[in-house]
Amino acid sequence: MQEFLEFTLGGIAVGMIYAAIALSLVLIWRGTRVLNYSQGGMAMFTTYVAWVVIRDTGSYWAGFAVALAAGLVLGALLEVTVVRPTMGKGPLNSVIVTIGLLILLEGVAGIIYGGQYRSFPPSFSIKGLKVGSVALGISASDLFTAAAVLAAALALFLVFEYTSVGLRLRATAFAPGVTRLLGVRIGRVLTLGWALAGLFGALAGVLVTPSTFLYPNSMDSIFVLGFTAAVIGGLDSPVGGVIGGVLLGVVLSYAGGYLGSNLVLVYGLAALALVLMIRPSGLFSSTASRRV
Amino acid sequence: MTLARHVGAALVVAVILVLVSIQLSSYRDYQMAEVAAYVVAVAGLTVLIGLSGQISIGNGAFMAIGGYASALVLIHLGWPLEAVFAVGAVVAALAGAVFGVAAARLRGPYLAGATLMLAVALPTIANQFPKQFGGDQGLSVSISTPAFLGATFPPTRWLAWVTCAAALIALILLANLGRSRVGRSWRAVRDDEVAAALAGLNVARLQILAFVVSAACAGLGGALLAVVTGIVAPGAYTLTLSIALLTAAVLGGLGTLPGALWGSLVLVLVPTYLTNVGASHGLSSAASSSVPIAAYGVILIIVMLAFPAGIQGGLRRFFGPATATPLTALFRRTPVSEHQEEGPS
């Protein structure tokens, strides 16, 4: 029972990181039908920015804030400069362009910061929390991780549902052609979508890096798991992204805890295969029926 | 007819390759063998994506399967080389069939996600069974140069010959398959699944077959790469490898076998070249090892923007009739008639 509690809470905490990556992928996929393979690379890069700021100012929160801002800027910048010219040239071209961006970002990070592993500070203490004598399996830092991602996701939901910016984002995602005819400048909307995705990726980066160290490929496996979470949840569904992330986190936590850590990814693959065999477009997809 | 023509062309190429390899340094011969191994894997992927219209970011996993299968056969059974390569291809093909069946209903990014997870998950199995698979250290694979070539014959040249021969055979088979009824059916499925199904094609079976073919090629490529590098280990089959295969296929020009060659050449030659350039311009070794990575990223982006149909497409644009497969034909979303969506009135 004690173990079960630890694995569950620990899994949820890690799952929130996957959820943040999944949300960033969903944001871009909905707007542009592009899967952004550079999301992990962007998050790695903004985490390096945070690392520099923390080293130079000594303030974790300054680094945290700068990373989020850098994520916004980087997302918008990449959309305008590199991604937009590939639109309309075929889906595989944009796949390769975002992979090219990933490789470029990792290369540039290697050139600027070197390839060595650097430690990155956590937000709060990483000492395990206890209620009475019962260890919870999570730390204050984990709690902050979960709270930060949840708060960001909630804020995103409120923006989507209740603001005119959110209406623009949703309309552009569902029907870009019609939305354009109504005078909405969808180019700006798409840029905003990428900027928000950059923000969520940056959040995931600063939150996860204390447990992975920082190096040019440090976000690769996190990206794969975030992508998996998005696929499980359904790429069109922000709610699906969050639930997919938590689900994957918990499944991997149980698998690692009860079955041994060597094959964690294989169990993850099995979970993904199971979901996709039942629902080929993810748990929360609404578009499956349209594809014939 | 086409088979005879392809075999004839391959024989000419084989003679040229032998003549070239004799001129090259042993390091260049080694690179030639590497290119041959990659060409097979990339060609299989280009058939999958370019002809059947499915994506895989996980063909590195099938290379791992082929590599381990052939290494085990070589080490424990000592079979002759051609049988070892065949085993690598066949075992990977079986794995491809299993995966293909499981993934037959997946499309676009969902298929991409599943294959990506396969690529990162599969190599970790080697760690779980260290006795059989050698754990992190992997298994070492070595082949000997046949006695009749003499004791002074450079081993890397023999490697180049062996791998190029295997690659040529694989390419002949793929070229024929592409022009056969199966190839035409794949194109039909790629261009419009619904229309293909209405025309009586078994879409699911064709898509699974494409996965089998591409996995077999990846398996053979993995087997070749295993004997070239002399080792199979989890660290050799990273996500980076799978992504490299995909980028090489698209960069070279999707759906074309020459494109697979261009892509593989870029993959093998450009990084070493750029590392040398970086080092000679006084960059530290850590930084200069990152230069080719960054440069490869830039190359990918620029080629995709300037030549959407890849290197082969670009070559055709300049030198030949414009017959390159338009990339836009891939993954075309089935148009839904607007009238169907209308509610009752």
Place this chain on the structure above:
Amino acid sequence: MAEAAALAIEDVHAGYGGVPVLNGVSISARPGTITAVLGANGAGKTTLLRTISGLVRPRQGRILVDGANLARRHPEDIARAGVAHVPEGQGVITELTVEENLRLGALCRRGGSVRSAALSDAYQRFPLLAERKRRHAGLLSGGERQILVIARALMAAPRVLLLDEPSLGLAPRMVAQVMDLVRTLRDEVGLTVLLVEQNARSALAIADCGMVLNLGTVVAADDAAVLASDVALRRHYLGF
């Protein structure tokens, strides 16, 4: 033609890829009139509307709205210049609610009070939409959707309304309602309407003027009554 035209198209050539569809089309529509654009399938009617709203770039020619040339501008800018295009197949965003669809129509206007005034105007004019405002647009019937897209187009307070086959797929009773609505909009709001219709008889019944396209050129343009009484024209091009 003493009055300046609200919408004037001068010698427009346009097409898709290398295939020409419009070969020198010219129209002039006075403010507050309905112009019926008629012709067989493939005559270029839809392409004409798509060219005016910027979805297709004209190779040549001018498109003047209140005297300003909008040819080759982006669709967003043309919409903001007062041209509302209601495409064929309706284009309600089914995933959004009725109210969200309407609000979307006013997003190109500045000022929250302007937008909310537009919304309450729309509900006043279309009580049916007010009743269903929280409902997803995908749940509306075909006729209700047609009303919704026209109402959404009005949210931007356009000068010119481009309507592509509004009667398509609607029951005859609904067709009459939509046509009545178009006439009301001309009379009460003073909209200039370009109405593309297969159903030439009902279009000419409400239109002031009409033009007939064939293979991308204008073969006839006159008062609606004149066109409707031209037996040869009706037999050749209009099918009634």
